[in-house]
Amino acid sequence: xxxxxxxxxxxxxxxxxxxxxxxxxxxxxxxxxxxxxxxxxxxxxxxxxxxxxxxxxxxxxxxxxxxxxxxxxxxxxxxxxxxxxxxxxxxxxxxxxxxxxxxxxxxxxxxxxxxxxxxxxxxxxxxxxxxxxxxxxxxxxxxxxxxxxxxxxxxxxxxxxxxxxxxxxxxxxxxxxxxxxxxxxxxxxxxxxxxxxxxxxxxxxxxxxxxxxxxxxxxxxxxxxxxxxxxxxxxxxxxxxx
Numbered sequence: 001x002x003x004x005x006x007x008x009x010x011x012x013x014x015x016x017x018x019x020x021x022x023x024x025x026x027x028x029x030x031x032x033x034x035x036x037x038x039x040x041x042x043x044x045x046x047x048x049x050x051x052x053x054x055x056x057x058x059x060x061x062x063x064x065x066x067x068x069x070x071x072x073x074x075x076x077x078x079x080x081x082x083x084x085x086x087x088x089x090x091x092x093x094x095x096x097x098x099x100x101x102x103x104x105x106x107x108x109x110x111x112x113x114x115x116x117x118x119x120x121x122x123x124x125x126x127x128x129x130x131x132x133x134x135x136x137x138x139x140x141x142x143x144x145x146x147x148x149x150x151x152x153x154x155x156x157x158x159x160x161x162x163x164x165x166x167x168x169x170x171x172x173x174x175x176x177x178x179x180x181x182x183x184x185x186x187x188x189x190x191x192x193x194x195x196x197x198x199x200x201x202x203x204x205x206x207x208x209x210x211x212x213x214x215x216x217x218x219x220x221x222x223x224x225x226x227x228x229x230x231x232x233x234x235x236x237x238x239x240x241x242x
Contacts, residue, residue: 041138041182043092043100045231051088051192053223055112056081057119082111084221086123090130092229100132100141112219113154119217124151124196126174139182146175149196155215170200172216186229194221 057080090104105127113120132143149172156165178192199216 042094043102043132043141043182043229044094045229046089046091047188047227047229048087048089049188049225049227050086051106051108051190051223051225052083052085053192053221054081055084055108055110055219055221057113057121057220058218080112080114082113084108084110084112084223088225088227090227092130092132097138098134100130100134100143102130102132104128104130104145108221110219113217118156119215120154121151121170121198121217121219122154124149124198124219126194126196128174132180141180141182142177143180144175144177145192145194147173149174149198151196151198153198153200153215153217155202166202168200168202170198170215170217172196172198176221180227182229188227188229190225190227192221192223192225194223195219196221 086106086108088104088106090102092100092102094100105125107123107125109123110121126147126149128145128147130143130145132141134141150169152167153170154165154167174194174196176192176194178190180188180190182188196219197216198219199214201212202215203212
């Protein structure tokens with residue numbers, strides 16, 4: 001009888017050990033898988049677009065060293081505003097989740113300016129760097145911009161002989177800033193302000209033959225635009241284990 005009970009105990013213990021071996025070990029259990037939040041929108045990539053807005057000139061423009069007033073300042077230029085419109089192209093690079101760097105080139109036709117012996121810039125173009133931050137929303141960039149500018153500077157018509165107008169491609173610089181918001185996949189919209197300083201040396205039609213005066217104009221531009229971005233992408237879920 002004792003031998004029978006001993007044998008039964010050994011068999012029962014064997015079954016219990018086998019069942020325990022089949023149970024998953026707490027140490028070997030795989031950790032749970034969780035999804036991290038989607039990665040932020042990236043501004044990296046090339047883009048093309050177009051802008052339209054309103055431009056005007058400072059009333060006082062430089063006409064020196066020989067001018068018609070103190071410091072060569074004249075008030076003959078009419079600061080009439082006008083339409084400013086044209087295309088732009090650029091490239092952005094997302095430096096970090098909050099900072100974006102880029103470069104943009106644009107060409108703008110303008111009807112701003114005029115007046116007696118007025119100043120006009122029928123067209124101008126810029127090549128600018130851009131540095132933006134996204135402190136509120138990854139899709140909303142606040143940026144500063146500045147760089148090289150050039151354009152056609154036209155002076156006249158002159159009321160006295162020789163009459164007519166004078167024009168040349170003037171050079172200078174530009175600075176400004178704006179907001180740009182990404183929406184609907186690859187599209188973004190922007191609001192921007194630029195201050196542009198252009199100038200060149202012009203022959204004197206009313207003074208001594210063979211002399212020149214330095215002519216500079218200050219253009220102000222407020223414009224809205226849209227851009228289509230290539231290779232820009234939104235975030236994707238990332239597997240993370242905890």
